Amino acid sequence: MNIFEIVCFIFFFLIPAQSQLPSSDILALLAFKKGITNDPTGYITDSWNEESIDFNGCPSSWNGILCNGGKVAAIVLDNHGISGTADLSVFSNLTLLFKISMKNNNFTGMLPDDIDGFQSLKFLDVSNNLLFGKVPDSFGNLKSLQNLSLSGNNFSGSIPNSIGGLGSIQSLDLSKNSLSGSLPSALKSLKRLVYLDLSFNTFSKGIPAVFADIPSLEFLDLSWNQLDGGVPWSLLMESKIVHVDLSGNLLRSSNAEEMKFLAEVSETVKYLNLSNNQLTGSLIDGGEMSTFGSLKVLDLSYNQLSGPLPGFDYVYDLEVLRLGNNGFDGFLPNGLLKGDSLVLSELDLSANNLSGNIGWITSTTLQTLNLSSNTLSGDLPLLIGSCRILDLSKNQLSGNISVTSKWGNDLEFIDLSQNQLTGPIPEVTSQFLRLNYLNLSHNSLSSTLPKVLLQYPKLTILDLSSNKFDGHILTDLLTSSTLQELNLGNNQLFGEIVFSPSLSYKSDLQALNLSSNRFNGTFPDNLTSLSRLQVLDISTNNFSGLLPPSITNLTYLNSLDISLNQFTGPLPSNLPDTLMAFNASYNDLSGPIPANLQKFPDTSFHPGNSRLESPAGHPNNGTSPSERRGHKHKRLLDACAVLFMLESISRRKEPIYRPGRRGPPLTWAQRLKIAVDVARGLNYLHFDRAVPHGNLKSTNILLDGLDLNARVSDYCLHRLMTQSGTTEQILDSGVLGYRAPELTSSKKPSPSFKSDAYAFGVVMLELLTGKCAGDVISGDEGGVDLCDWVRLRVAEGRGSDCFDGELGGEIAGNLAAGKGMKEMLGIALRCIRPVSERPGIRSVYEDLSSI
Numbered sequence: 001m002n003i004f005e006i007v008c009f010i011f012f013f014l015i016p017a018q019s020q021l022p023s024s025d026i027l028a029l030l031a032f033k034k035g036i037t038n039d040p041t042g043y044i045t046d047s048w049n050e051e052s053i054d055f056n057g058c059p060s061s062w063n064g065i066l067c068n069g070g071k072v073a074a075i076v077l078d079n080h081g082i083s084g085t086a087d088l089s090v091f092s093n094l095t096l097l098f099k100i101s102m103k104n105n106n107f108t109g110m111l112p113d114d115i116d117g118f119q120s121l122k123f124l125d126v127s128n129n130l131l132f133g134k135v136p137d138s139f140g141n142l143k144s145l146q147n148l149s150l151s152g153n154n155f156s157g158s159i160p161n162s163i164g165g166l167g168s169i170q171s172l173d174l175s176k177n178s179l180s181g182s183l184p185s186a187l188k189s190l191k192r193l194v195y196l197d198l199s200f201n202t203f204s205k206g207i208p209a210v211f212a213d214i215p216s217l218e219f220l221d222l223s224w225n226q227l228d229g230g231v232p233w234s235l236l237m238e239s240k241i242v243h244v245d246l247s248g249n250l251l252r253s254s255n256a257e258e259m260k261f262l263a264e265v266s267e268t269v270k271y272l273n274l275s276n277n278q279l280t281g282s283l284i285d286g287g288e289m290s291t292f293g294s295l296k297v298l299d300l301s302y303n304q305l306s307g308p309l310p311g312f313d314y315v316y317d318l319e320v321l322r323l324g325n326n327g328f329d330g331f332l333p334n335g336l337l338k339g340d341s342l343v344l345s346e347l348d349l350s351a352n353n354l355s356g357n358i359g360w361i362t363s364t365t366l367q368t369l370n371l372s373s374n375t376l377s378g379d380l381p382l383l384i385g386s387c388r389i390l391d392l393s394k395n396q397l398s399g400n401i402s403v404t405s406k407w408g409n410d411l412e413f414i415d416l417s418q419n420q421l422t423g424p425i426p427e428v429t430s431q432f433l434r435l436n437y438l439n440l441s442h443n444s445l446s447s448t449l450p451k452v453l454l455q456y457p458k459l460t461i462l463d464l465s466s467n468k469f470d471g472h473i474l475t476d477l478l479t480s481s482t483l484q485e486l487n488l489g490n491n492q493l494f495g496e497i498v499f500s501p502s503l504s505y506k507s508d509l510q511a512l513n514l515s516s517n518r519f520n521g522t523f524p525d526n527l528t529s530l531s532r533l534q535v536l537d538i539s540t541n542n543f544s545g546l547l548p549p550s551i552t553n554l555t556y557l558n559s560l561d562i563s564l565n566q567f568t569g570p571l572p573s574n575l576p577d578t579l580m581a582f583n584a585s586y587n588d589l590s591g592p593i594p595a596n597l598q599k600f601p602d603t604s605f606h607p608g609n610s611r612l613e614s615p616a617g618h619p620n621n622g623t624s625p626s627e628r629r630g631h632k633h634k635r636l637l638d639a640c641a642v643l644f645m646l647e648s649i650s651r652r653k654e655p656i657y658r659p660g661r662r663g664p665p666l667t668w669a670q671r672l673k674i675a676v677d678v679a680r681g682l683n684y685l686h687f688d689r690a691v692p693h694g695n696l697k698s699t700n701i702l703l704d705g706l707d708l709n710a711r712v713s714d715y716c717l718h719r720l721m722t723q724s725g726t727t728e729q730i731l732d733s734g735v736l737g738y739r740a741p742e743l744t745s746s747k748k749p750s751p752s753f754k755s756d757a758y759a760f761g762v763v764m765l766e767l768l769t770g771k772c773a774g775d776v777i778s779g780d781e782g783g784v785d786l787c788d789w790v791r792l793r794v795a796e797g798r799g800s801d802c803f804d805g806e807l808g809g810e811i812a813g814n815l816a817a818g819k820g821m822k823e824m825l826g827i828a829l830r831c832i833r834p835v836s837e838r839p840g841i842r843s844v845y846e847d848l849s850s851i
Contacts (some may be wrong), residue, residue, distance in 0.1 A: 024093055025072040026059055038083035038106075066099075078125075085109045086131065087292035092117035099123040103149070106130055111150075116141035127173065128152035135174070140165030149173040151197070156180070160196075162191035171195040175221065183222075188213040199223040199245065207232045207246070214237045224248035224271065231274065234263050240832040243271040247299065248811075251277040265295060273299040273323065276811075276818065280797055281342065282307030301325050301348060302818060304797035309333050309349075312342070319343055324350035324370065325819060327797075330354040332371075336360045337385075350374070350391065351819070358392070361385040371395070372415065373823075380421070382406055389413040393439065394850075401445060402426045409433050417463070418442040418850065425450045432456050439463040439489065442846060447476045449493075458482060465489040465513065466846065473514070475499035478530065484508055489515040490538065496521030501529050511535040515561065518542060523567070528553045539583065540564040547572055562587065563608075571597060571612075581709075584609065605713055665806035668817045670708050671767040672851060675699070675824065677710035679845035682760060685712075686753050686841050694751030696759040697738045698766055698773070737773030737785055738762050742835045754835045757844065761831025765790055768825055770804030787832050790825075799825055820851045 029048055039045040047063040058067030066074035073096050086107035091097060092114065103125050110133035111126075118124075122144050132154040139148075140162030146169060155177040164186030166172070172193060179201040187196075188210035196211075199221045204608055206229030211220060218241055230251040235241060265272065272295060282305065296313075299322040308330035309323070321336070321344060332354060336347055338361070346368040358371065359380035368389040370586065376392070379399035384390060384407050393415040399417070400423035409431055417439045424447035425440070432438075435456050441463045448471035453462065460482055463541065470492040477486060480499050486509060497519060501507070507530040515537045522545035527536070533554050539561040546569040547562070553559075559581040570591035580598045590611035597604075598615055618652065666674075678701055685691055702711045740758035762773045764787055773786050784792065793802050803811065803821055811818045827847050831841050 023058075023070075026053055028061070028073065028090045028094060029059065029065070029075075032087060033490075035085040035087050035109075036082060037085075038081075040081050043080045044082065045075065046825065068096055071096040073097060077102040077105065081105060082107065086129070088112055089114065089469045092362070094120075096120055101125040102129070102133070103127040104129075108132070111136050113138060117138060118142060119144065121145055122168075123147045125149040126153070130154065132156070135160055135163075135179070137162045139163060142166060144168055150177065152176040154178060159184050159187075160184075161186040163187065166190060167192070169193055170216075173197040178225040180204065182206075183208055183210075183227075184458045185210050186212070190214060191216065193217055197221040199225070202686070203227055205229070207251075207354070209234060211235050211241075215240070217241055219243045219250040219263070222249070224276075226250060228252070230254050236269055236272070237259040239266065241266070241267045242268055244269060245273040247273045247275040247277070249277055251279060253280045265705070267294050269295060270293075271297045273297070274303070275299045276815070278301040278800070279303040279305060280799070281305060283310050288469070296320065298322070301816075302822075308415040309354075315342065317343065320346040322348040323347040323411075324352070324723055325803050325822065327354055332358065332376075334359070336363075337366065337369075351822070358397075361387065379403060380416070384411070386410055388434075391415040393417040393419070395419055397421060401440070401443075405431070407431075411435055412458075413437040415439040416443070418846075421445060423447075425452065427452045429455055433458070435459055436482075437461045441465040442850070443467055445469065447490075448472070451476075453477065454480070461485045463487040465491070467491055469493060471495075473497055473519075478509065478512070478527070479507065483729070484506065485595040487511070487513040488517070489513040491517055494520070496516040497524035499524075499526055501526060507532060509533060512558075513537040514541070516540040520544070523547055523551070523562075524623070525550060527551075530554070532556055535559040537561040538565070543567060545569075549574075551575065601709065601711065603709075656753070665770075665804075666708070666767075668698075668807055668810045668821060669816075672824065672848070673821060674703070674708065674710040675764055675767055676848050678712055678763065679841065679848050681710075681712035682756055682841045683845045686756070692751040692753050693756045693759075696756055696763065698763055701763065725733065737787070742834065753841065754838050757841055758832045758835075759837050760841070760844065761828045762787060764824060764828035764831065765802075768804065768821060768828065769802050770806060790829070794825070794829065823851050824848065 010790045030050070033044055033048050035043055037168050041065050053059055058070050058072055061068040066076070072094050075091070075097070076099070078101055081107040086102065086109045088100065089112035091100065092112070097118065098120055099122065101123065104127070106661040107129040109124070109131060111131065113136050115136050116138035119142070121142060123146065125147065127149045128151065130153065130734070133766055134157040135150070137157055137160045140160065143165070145166055148166070148169060148171070151173045152536065155174070156179065158181030159174065159179060161184050163184060169190055170192050172190070172195065174200070175197045180203060182205040183198070183203055185208055191214065193214050194216050196217065196219065200223070203222070203225040204227065207222065207227055209232060211217060211232065212235045217239065220241060220243065223245045224247065230253070231246065231251055236244065256318060262778055279300070294317045296317055296369070297320040298318060299320070301322045301324040303326050305323070306327040307328070309328050311333050312318070313335050328349070329352070332349070335342065336344060337359065342363065344363065345365050345828060347366060348370040350370045351373040354371070354374040354376060356376065358376055358381045360383045360592040361369070361381050362383060363385045366385055366387060369387050370391040373394040374393045376397060378397065380392070380397055380403045382403055388410055390411060390413065394417070397416070397419040398421065401763070402423055403422045405426040405428045412434050414435065414437065418441070421440070421443040423445065425445065427450050429452060433456070434460045438459060438461070442465070444466070445467040446469065449469055451474065453474065454476050462483060462485070465487045466489070467487070468491065472495045473488065473493055473496065477483065478499055494517065509530050510532055512530065512533060512535065516539070518541065519538070523543055525548045528548065528550040531553060534556050536554070536557060536559070540563070542565065544566040547567055549572055551572050552574040555576050555578050556578060558578050560575070560579060561583045563583040564586040567587040568590055569589065571589055573594040575594065575597060577596055581589065582597060582604050585603065586608035588611070589609040592613040593605060593615060602614070605614070632788055660698040682693060685693055698713065703709070740755035743755060766773055769790065771786055790802050793799055799822065802825065807821065811821070827844060831844060
């Protein structure tokens with residue numbers, strides 16, 4: 001072969017072969033694909049294939065790929081649930097790549113340390129994935145980057161000072177990670193920054209003054225961190241910022257701000273949220289209209305502000321005002337509820353100390369009004385304006401509920417529970433056509449259930465519990481096409497429950513509570529046609545006869561309570577495995593306990609049911625209905641039963657949460673459930689058995705099973721002791737911090753209902769603080785016991801400091817949890833008041849159940 005032939009061979013064969021090799025951009029994409037472990041929609045795996053490569057250019061036909069000049073310019077993989085390792089380093093040589101977006105997936109991995117190689121990158125969004133590690137120092141070298149979002153991952157460590165090198169950055173979102181440390185002063189170098197979100201991390205120390213030096217900053221969110229110190233007023237007064245959220249931190253008012261909390265806010269600020277901090281002092285006079293500037297949203301809820309509320313007479317732009325969960329007192333400002341001078345659409349003044357009457361509500365813009373948990377009194381307002389959401393619960397409102405007949409047809413949510421309202425529900429047709437939530441529980445409403453309840457076409461939740469309703473149930477409520485939750489418990493309803501749903505009927509009812517009434521007859525067999533029921537409580541009635549086999553049709557059921565009736569015969573053998581809570585005690589059931597119910601504790605079956613056959617590990621502590629209805633030695637038998645139970649259950653149950661308890665810390669929901677369970681047990685002892693517990697302490701509250709059902713043990717044992725034994729027992733409780741003060745001065749201390757309430761208050765403080773009742777807690781005040789320590793903190797306006805540090809994450813991520821903890825703290829403090837001011841256990845149980 002001569003030289004000419006060799007040259008021709010190279011030209012015609014080797015050079016075309018080289019041109020058909022994939023480009024470096026394509027090879028980078030294929031390398032990234034190798035890290036994919038699950039692609040549920042096939043977005044990458046079905047599209048990024050070598051068979052579809054165009055060797056003369058960029059793979060623009062591949063999903064998520066945008067090309068420019070034959071090069072990959074953008075990679076967009078959002079919202080496809082893709083799992084795998086996101087190795088972004090393979091893209092470092094894509095010279096024209098300006099955008100990477102792969103938010104809302106399940107990618108893992110770390111950001112590359114040499115990310116500064118992405119010099120053309122302007123947009124990077126990897127939010128809501130499972131990425132981890134530190135934010136690379138090299139980020140500061142991305143001079144072209146304009147938008148960066150690492151939100152919703154597991155990044156840790158501090159923000160590197162090199163962040164100040166992002167000279168072009170306009171939007172920076174590092175929220176919802178585990179970043180910590182102080183906020184770097186280098187942020188002031190981001191002169192083009194418009195949007196900054198660092199919320200839901202664990203940043204600490206004070207808020208630096210640097211944000212006022214960023215001239216273009218409009219949006220700042222530092223919420224739910226651990227920032228302390230004062231509010232950066234210079235930012236609010238001098239900059240051009242529009243949206244500021246500093247909620248959920250540890251910010252305090254300076255001494256100069258105590259009596260004049262809210263300084264003048266810039267006209268540019270439209271949204272200001274300082275809720276869930278530790279701010280003190282009072283609001284200044286609302287007559288100084290410059291104080292509120294052009295604010296549209298002001299949220300100061302969950303602080304320690306106090307004093308009377310200003311008039312808000314000259315605040316023309318405010319649309320949302322939230323001042324709930326503070327210590328404001330005095331009367332409601334009239335201007336907030338009346339006339340057209342304001343454009344207010346949402347007003348929350350809940351959980352304060354406001355008093356007086358509400359008066360008429362004539363505002364034409366107000367749609368959401370929450371005045372719950374105050375001490376408002378008098379009649380319900382005759383007019384409620386344009387309100388759609390109305391919460392007046394937990395006040396002292398009285399009078400006849402008939403005034404609601406004037407409330408129009410705009411309401412979607414009504415909560416009037418826990419007041420002193422009387423009378424029947426007005427029979428007004430063509431009203432509340434938009435209503436989907438109605439709670440009138442814990443009042444003194446009476447008469448029969450009105451048929452007008454059947455004419456609310458969108459009603460999904462109805463709670464009429466703890467009133468004085470009598471007569472028969474409206475069975476059409478059970479076949480409502482809209483109701484999802486129905487609570488008629490603790491009334492005076494009676495008779496048999498008989499209804500006949502049509503064959504085509506499909507119920508949407510998910511929770512039904514008919515407990516503590518006077519219903520009788522056999523188990524309402526047609527209840528089993530309510531196929532979507534998840535919670536069914538028919539306890540404390542007079543039902544009798546056999547449980548129908550059709551109850552097994554309730555396949556979604558997770559809670560069933562049939563206790564305190566007169567049921568006989570066997571337990572159904574095929575109750576759904578979805579059951580998480582079950583109680584059949586205090587009946588006259590017989591036969592073996594079905595295998596799928598043996599996961600529940602003995603207290604789910606006994607006392608009562610003396611002929612029920614318990615498997616190994618379930619001691620039979622049954623008593624017959626006749627025995628529980630008046631046996632003269634019943635109290636002694638109860639105590640003996642406890643002695644027998646304690647020996648067996650102590651092997652498989654553990655005491656209530658205390659410092660040093662093995663296993664993960666209890667969540668807020670678990671602690672609240674324990675408190676409610678204990679209150680329910682005490683309520684039963686006090687009212688159904690008429691005996692005090694006499695030795696309540698945390699070691700006598702046993703947690704059972706995965707659901708941590710709280711079981712009160714060791715009650716009434718003092719009845720079996722000598723007088724000296726009784727005294728020794730009570731004094732022993734006192735050493736541990738549970739003894740009520742009135743027992744100290746008594747020569748012959750004897751348990752009482754009120755001393756039980758005191759001890760239960762101490763138990764609730766243990767649940768909230770994570771401390772032991774017998775601990776001596778040191779502090780500025782010297783050594784004090786748990787009760788005094790909590791009292792001092794609350795008196796200083798630092799009640800939130802009492803809560804167990806293990807609950808900090810829940811408080812940060814759940815506003816309802818923080819509110820519930822504060823409500824439970826208030827209940828506990830009432831329980832440890834002097835004996836004459838101490839509540840009964842029934843009201844304590846009801847208050848806890850309503851959290």
